[in-house]
Amino acid sequence: MAKKKPIAILALLLSFTLLLAACGQGGNNTPTTGAAGTDSSKSPGEKIKLSIWHNFSGDDLRAKVVREQIEKFQSEHPEVELDAQAIPPDGYRQRLKTVAAANEMPDVFFVQSGTSIKEFYDGGLIQPITSVLDEHPDWKNNFISGSLDTLSFDGQVYATPLSGSATSFLFYNKSLFEKYGVKVPTTWDEMMTAVKTFNDNKITPISLGNKASWLAQSSILSSLADRVTGTDWFLKAVNQDGAKFTDPEFVQALQYFKDLADANAFQTGFNSLDNTQMEQYFAEGKAAMMIDGSWALTNMAAAATEEQLSQIDITVLPSVPGGKGDPNSMSGGSGGGLALSKTVTGDKLKAALDLIYTVSGPEAMQAIADSNSIVTYKVEPDQSKVMPLFYKAFTLYKSLSLTPVYDAYLTSSATDAVNNGLQEVSLGGDPKAIAQKIQDAQARDLGK
Structure with a gap:
């Protein structure tokens, strides 16, 4: 994956601005106490109180592994009173924003790479974890080159990825393709032909659940738009330096998404499904295709039957006519990791770093890989533990070049403009008008 270019300073969230007014400037915050992040001072014999928030709340195998590692830390540290909260993903980011505004940050918390962690860094709310990496050089040096870049600032690492982010696999049902004589699409014309054929036979062409609004952006547009514009154009548009989201190529990318919606590629009510x-709709054979991230692999491994899984194969999105991007690519990179609140000091700091190492270290990386999850760490999944579909996806992932996921690079308000805009486009909205909203948001946040 190309190394991320410097991005102009992002406009801080209003909640972080309010917090800074209470706590001081940037990285010079003085440790304070809060409901979730408490003072590290304690009396002799008193337990260290430590809190951790994460969004690994589901029944998928990766979520279970992360929770097991947290439980392992608790069993090995009887001197720590651990408050671990597993919060559903759809509401997780908003919960973090709310506690940030109230100065009640948890001591350790899961945060996404890119823009999301940068906002916490810019707000002076987190501190580096470089010291624990330096204590374990074998762990530090085993991450795939570049995988710490979007979790690092000014030469310091603020989190290590718990997984690799591959957001745009094209899953397809082999039986349905064979039954109706449809070619697995490698070009956009073939994709639209497949959509028509499946619709003609009363089969949903593509399963989509865009209730939380990020899915269409992360799993479809990020790769589809890169096919059209190329990565260099996107990075210039992000920086508002030589490209704008109103440029014809990006409007064309939005039009491709609109073409899918207009052709009834997705099931009825897809903006109301999570x-x-x-994923259940697809696994049950009700849709011929699904465009989803690597997280779908661990989800389906936990929920789908062996018979259902045996019908599923995997590839990448098709190429587009005259596209400037690499068709042998996929949006992705490093996933999120555990960040450390700026307020944590003393004995609590040592315990927090031990917790981060337990949940993110080599043992955890192997366990996460064996849970049918892609990691940006040099480890080979145990084929006796993972499903064949995951191993095929893992092998495919290693053969691809990775391109940016939009919400890891755009500002928060521009990301919202994309997410909301795709919902609007899918309901008949004008791609040019949506492109203008995205452009206005990104330019405003960068002061350009």
């Missing part, structure tokens, strides 16, 4: 419902 990611889990989308």
